Amino acid sequence: MPFFQQLEDMSSFLDDVHTLDKLKNVLDPTILEQAFEHVGIATVRRRRLPLDAVMWSVIGMSLFRNETVWDIASRLDISLPGKNKLVAPSALVQARQRLGYEAVQHTFQLLAQKTFTTQAFEQWCGLNLLAVDGVSFRTQDNEENRNEFGSDRNQHGEGSYPQIRMCSLMEVSSHLLLDSCFDARRVGEMSLAQGLLPSVPDDSLTLFARGYFSLGLLHEWRKRGTNIHWMLPAKKDLQYQVERNISDNDKIVTLFTTPQARKKFTELPEQITARLITYKIDGKSYRVLSSLTDLMRYPYDELTEVYTQRWEIELGFREMKQGLHQSKYALRSKKPDMVSQELWGMLLAYNLIRIVMIDAIKEDEELTPIQLSFSLSLRHIIAFLITTPLQSASKLPMHYEELLHTLRMFILPNRLPDRKYPRVVRKKPQKYPYKRKMPVSS
Known part of the structure; x- marks a missing residue:
């Protein structure tokens, strides 16, 4: 040559x-x-x-x-x-x-692991607060996606859009995703949650929704590493035996596992010790079950407030669907493998936005990443990617610092703790229109 x-x-x-x-x-x-x-x-x-x-x-x-x-x-x-x-x-x-999709998946997992281990996040009683919950995404309606992911059907046999069920593990103080698992809609969230076990970090407390009550899953979660704990609402029909009464609203209890559960989870013991606390908010009583049995390290007064952080993962899902996905009806890809690739790409894009927002608050100790507007941050990060000049690569750090300075100005107003949305019973739809009341003639 x-x-x-x-x-x-x-x-x-x-x-x-x-x-x-x-x-x-x-x-x-x-x-x-x-x-x-x-x-x-x-x-x-x-x-x-x-x-x-x-x-x-x-x-x-x-x-x-x-x-x-x-x-x-x-x-x-x-x-x-x-x-x-x-x-x-x-x-x-x-x-x-x-x-393919596996490279995008592994990139997402490597980036999430590196970010979590190199950044300092807010802690509660020495534990990182995590949350687990599920969400569904619709795909393009074609035969391949329907066969791969499945869809709901009504009494006439007509199906809706094919759907993917996803379960995610999120750090609640930053909305950073640590890992996600998704599969066809016929796969339950409990099974998907088991796929998150390798990504559970030590010294953490995971907040579950009520539907994740499975002593086998909770036991595996607890034994996954060092100082790993869980918390979730107690069922109304919870069967337990009181081991020790700490107070009227705080008990150490014993939970009994079933033979079916021990057959599915081979290392599951016959009994599990847990902590059951009761508290009231606006006159309504709540019960929460957890593995935090150390009374000195995890006092009752702090336990009654920590579970409210679980709702942060719902806000993260909203940011993905309404912010990144722009409330679109379905994912754009038509082939199952490309659907998986697109979904992993969306999770990766979401984490990239969150990482930039984490960088933005490093110089302000009073700010947290979730206090910044995700939608405004998203717009300015996109503008940075498409408008930043590249004539001199040495100036890129300066442009990036300007971006971080701009993001720090997008502080959200304080959340209103007393906001209430009263429940309203919707009127049942009728087959025929409502008959108007005729005026009474005098």
Whole structure:
């Protein structure tokens, strides 16, 4: 190969490096390399759309929800330079298929693990507060998605849109997702929650919804690592035996497991010790069951307030569906594998936004990430990705600091603790219109 041709190829490669510089400031390229090597798709072939560029196009599908994948590649300027700056739509489709969904999944998990271990989050009694809950997403209505994911059916046999059921583990003080598991709608949230076990960190308290009551799952959660605890509302028909009365509203109880549960969870003992507390809010009584049996370390007065943090994961789901997903009816991909890739890309995009918001509050100790507006932060981060000039890579840190300074101004107003939405019984729909009352003639 002629020397000048080698210089030209090297110059093109360096131009490509600068093209992705602003994206590398948000997502560490070494994480992408580890993910590609883990799933075995790393290649030395020089393509017009390299794997890291394809990864950003998948992330961009959530950041630019109303635009086509072809337009997203143009906005992010992620293709290699050449005669034709834009790539063909068919090339983007083939590139997504070459990337697959496992690389996006592993990138999400590596980024979440690295962020959680390197950042300092708010703690309660020395424990990181986590929450577990489930959510569903609709896919495009076609035969492949219906066979893969399934759908609801009514009494006439007519089905709705195919749905994916997802269960997530979230750090509540920042809304950072630590892990997610999703599958067909026929798979229950209890089964999906077991897939989150490898991502449960030590020194943590996980807040579950009432429907996750399973002594087998809770026991495995407790024994997963060091100082791992759980908490969830107690069922009305909870069967237990009082081991010790601490007070009228605080008890150490023994829960008895069933033979069926011990058959499913082989390490499940016949008895489990737990703590049952009762408290009142606005005259209504609540009961919460937990593994926090150390009375000195976890006093009753603090236990009555911590469970309210579980609702933070609901707000996180709202940010994903209404913020990133823009309340769209269904995911845009049509093939099951591409649906999984798009969903992992949305979770990755959500965490990237949250990580930038975490960076923004580091210089202000009085602020927390959830005090910043997610929607406004999302808009300005997208603007940073598409408008920041790249003439001088040395100025990128300065532009990024300006972005963080801007995000710190988007402080949400304090939540109203006394806001009430009284329950209203909806009027039952009638087959015939309501008859108007005739005026009485005098």
